[in-house]
Amino acid sequence: xxxxxxxxxxxxxxxxxxxRDGANVWxxxxxxxxxxxxxxxxxxxxxxxxxxxxCEPPGIVGIVExxxxxxxxxxxxxxxxxxYDPKSSKEDPRWITREIxxxxxxxxxxxxxxxxxxxxxxxxxxxxxxxxxxxMPVTDEEWTRVLQxxx
DNA sequence: GCCAACGTTGGC
DNA sequence: GCCAACGTTGGC
Numbered sequence: 557x558x559x560x561x562x563x564x565x566x567x568x569x570x571x572x573x574x575x576r577d578g579a580n581v582w583x584x585x586x587x588x589x590x591x592x593x594x595x596x597x598x599x600x601x602x603x604x605x606x607x608x609x610x611c612e613p614p615g616i617v618g619i620v621e622x623x624x625x626x627x628x629x630x631x632x633x634x635x636x637x638x639x640y641d642p643k644s645s646k647e648d649p650r651w652i653t654r655e656i657x658x659x660x661x662x663x664x665x666x667x668x669x670x671x672x673x674x675x676x677x678x679x680x681x682x683x684x685x686x687x688x689x690x691x692m693p694v695t696d697e698e699w700t701r702v703l704q705x706x707x
Numbered sequence: 708g709c710c711a712a713c714g715t716t717g718g719c
Numbered sequence: 720g721c722c723a724a725c726g727t728t729g730g731c
Contacts, residue, residue, distance in 0.1 A: 563717090587726075610717055668718080686724045688716045 558597070559694040560604035561682055562620065562656065571606050571618040571661055579623045579657035583631045584639045586651065590691045595626045595652040597693070603659065605694065605702065607682065615667035616702065624655035662706050676701045 562582065564570070574580075585591065599622065606618040628649035631639035644650035671677055681692040694702075 565717090589726090614718070688725070690716085 558599060558602045559696065559699040560593070560598065560602060560622075561607050561616070561692045561694050562604045563607045563609040563682075563690045565610045566608045567611070570608065571658075574606060574618070574620060574656070574658045575661065577658070579655050581627060581630065582653045582656045583629045585629070585653060585690055586639065586641070587689060590689055591650075591652055593691050593693070594654050598622050598626075598654055600625060603699075604656070604691075605699075608665075609690075613665070613667040613669065615665045615670070616662065617665050618661040619659040620656050621659050622654050623657040626652045627654065629653045664706060666702060666705050670705065671702070674701065674705065 582594075585594075602622040604620050604622070605616045606620050607616050608614055628646070629639070629651040631637040632641040632644045632649060632651045633646060634640055635642075639651075641650055668682075671680065672683055677683065677698060680694070680698050681687055681689075
């Protein structure tokens with residue numbers, strides 16, 4: 557059992573979209589570190605923070621759960637998709653992801669600025685300078701500490 | 708296999 | 720819109 561933080565731009569796919577869809581394939585990610593998290597590190601049943609990025613204000617808005625084993629990202633095979641990858645094949649798919657399902661919204665958003673001000677979260681991956689991964693690990697301690705902020 | 712150029716992310 | 724950080728690409 558592990559915890560994660562998944563970033564999404566709300567203009568593109570928000571927590572409300574996730575709530576409406578329930579479960580869906582987390583597609584479109586084209587970063588090898590993130591691919592490896594999806595393929596090798598996640599476990600079905602792991603939970604994650606749903607984080608709104610590139611918006612005002614950025615921050616954590618909900619909780620989601622890893623709802624499948626590793627699956628190929630279908631958009632890599634679709635020539636009409638902006639995420640189409642002609643170098644990938646169905647025999648040896650390059651981009652692996654998971655189904656992600658909605659668990660709940662937080663009672664209120666926890667902004668990035670708040671996270672930065674919270675003692676105990678100094679080492680949290682999302683707060684580190686220069687990190688830009690769209691999926692990042694969260695420790696047990698960080699998970700608990702963040703949830704305390706909205707209790 | 709090195710590394711410069713380029714592209715992307717995402718907070719500010 | 721700016722720009723720092725850093726991943727990816729491609730020439731050599």
